[in-house]
Amino acid sequence: MQSGIAASAELTAAFNNLLASPRQRGLLVKIDKEKLVPGPSIEPSSSDFFSDLDLLTPHVKDNEAAYIILRRYPDASDSFIAVTYVPDTAPVRQKMLFASTRLTLIRELGIERFRETIFATTKAELTADGFRKHDKHVELEAPLTEEEQTLGAVKRAESEEGRGSSVKRSHISDHFAMPISDDAMGALKKLGDSESGDNLVQLKINVSSETIELASTSTATLPDLSTVISSSEPRFSFFKHSHDATNGSSSASIIFIYTCPGASKIKERMLYASSRQGVIAVAEKGAALTIVKKIEASDPDELSPESIEEEFKPKVETKKAFDRPKRPGRSGALLVVPKVGQMAWRAENRACKAYLFGTISEHIARQKAVV
Template identity: 60%
Template sequence: MQSGISASQELHTAFQTLVSSPTQRGLLITIEKETLLPLTVLHPSTSSFDADLSLLAPHLSPKQALYILLRRYPSTDPAPFIAITYVPDAAPVRQKMLFASTRLTLVRELGIERFRETIFATKEEELSVEGFKRHDRHTALEAPLTEEEVSLGEVKRKEAEDGRGAGERRSHVSSGVSMPVTEEAAAALKGLGGEGGDNLVQLKINIATETMELASSTNVPIGGLASTISATEPRYSFYRFTHTHAGEEISPILFIYTCPTGSKIKERMLYAASSRSAVQIAEAEAGLKIEKKIEESSPEDVTEQSVLGDLHPKVEVKKAFERPKRPGRK
């Protein structure tokens, strides 16, 4: 879902000033008249990021969404900024959807390579000193790596810094895909393109890292989709539906986006804003051709009958107009 909103020239100018001015800690941005506009500059900046969070606190409202750009790392870092989408639970519904669907546009237009990470927050305490510490602890929870994996990771990091924008998987700017995807998820999608093997690949979003990950890869008949796709969390499901139509066996790839009504509002907004990215990942990374896109609240609504109706809608044959008979002469 994309909003069609773009950054104003005033915002580009304000951001360039932020980039070149170490005395500025951050920039607050809002949406007015379908345009991204600078709202407030956070300054003066000190040497302590934690201390400077006090500059932000007075501008946070429980009913007003904001974009917040903060300088968190040294100016010598290739990506010194973080981009925060702050959408409180009590904000108006239209505002929530507008800010959620425009967040990726914001970092793309300002230069995604300048941002170390993007964060989605719904509460003021998430943007406090303790809130950032919790965030950092969560993102630091990684599986132990072997010495070889550590060395390989350092090589990839160095290549990313030296060749940013040269076709790495991390940002997908060249292919128009905005959210990173894990290698495991991409490999599963590629396997979906061939005959045999698994025919259902489910992707989920890691909310903390804003990365698409593999939820599961299985082989199920279409009647088993309702019981296989998660009924409690949103999912992006890619399904190879092999069936016979008009005497021919065909295997179209379906994109099924399900978002249960009981899922968390933060999840619902992030999944809605990133569904286009999921499709682009499948097309650009795995070479899949999506024949049909289906959106449902519950997996139970995805049935063989409904899918066949979407793929092969019945053509209504209109009866030709018949000129009324000329009345006979008396």
């Protein structure tokens, strides 16, 4: 889900100033009048990243969302991290706007400049202890996949090519910032390559590490979907549906199903909503899947076999019967010019409309007869 919000010229200028000022620690970004605009800059009090996190305290509010760009790796080309801070007490519309625009922010400013994106909902996560816990969790994650290593090399090459230029590189905006595990990517590829085996792949988001992971693979039929897809957590599901093609032969089509139960946590809702398009792009480009239908539902119970089957039924075209051209004149009636001294009036019934002629006295007599 994309919000349509873009970076303002003021934000681009402020970020370029941050790039040109190695000692500046960071920059706050807000959404104002449907644009990303710069907030206060964060000047360092020391050369230590963790010590400078105390500088965020006056800028982080209990009920106001914000983006925080921080310089963490000063000697690297991708020296920044982008923090999306969305407290639970922020207004609902603000939550959705910031969640759906978080990837747009780094794309507008240049994804090659950012090594990591972080989603936070509490002030504690933005302290030194909070960052250390985050780092420890990331260290426990699996090493980079081959696709991620390739993407990293591309980003570094693009960064070297564009170094010294303040112009953003729009051609990399299609990259998905959230990493995907080897198991998840492997399951998607197998779904597209294999003629048999499991036909349902469910992916989930690891909220703490913001990573796409494999939830499960299984064999399912249309009636099974409402029970095998999780009813307690959001899911990105890819289902290979076997059906009859228009030429009478059997065919298998990939359906993308996004479910987000009403009991899901706010942070889960925002992460899944903002990652939906990225997951589809990864499946289509990375795993070479051809997705023919996209379905969204609050709960798996809404996935009825009838409604899905209806999407694959060939459209029956009904030929319109030939209509004989009507005669000229209103309602197809032939209008005869009355003689001098006569008047014309229109008599109507349920079946037809016609013009009748006669004298005024004849018309009055007929009207009385009707009454």
